[in-house]
Amino acid sequence: MANFTLTPETAQKVKIKFLRKYRELVQEEIPFTPGHEEELVTRLMELTNRDRKYVEFTINKALADPDGNRL
Numbered sequence: 001m002a003n004f005t006l007t008p009e010t011a012q013k014v015k016i017k018f019l020r021k022y023r024e025l026v027q028e029e030i031p032f033t034p035g036h037e038e039e040l041v042t043r044l045m046e047l048t049n050r051d052r053k054y055v056e057f058t059i060n061k062a063l064a065d066p067d068g069n070r071l
Contacts, residue, residue: 002037004060011040013066014059021058022048 006014011032019025025047032040044055 002041003056004037004063006037008034010063010066014062017062
């Protein structure tokens, strides 16, 4: 179970930050439906070849400053 919750607005900001960090990703590859954070984590793990701990840490870091320009 993911240790965060996302709204459509914060999910979009997290998505933008991941797209900046991993330029090979395409926005259509990162779908999000509210309440399905676990699916987002799993998909990002597959796309970035990273483990769950790293992906969740990166998402939490993005959520700490959603309006900032840094990941």
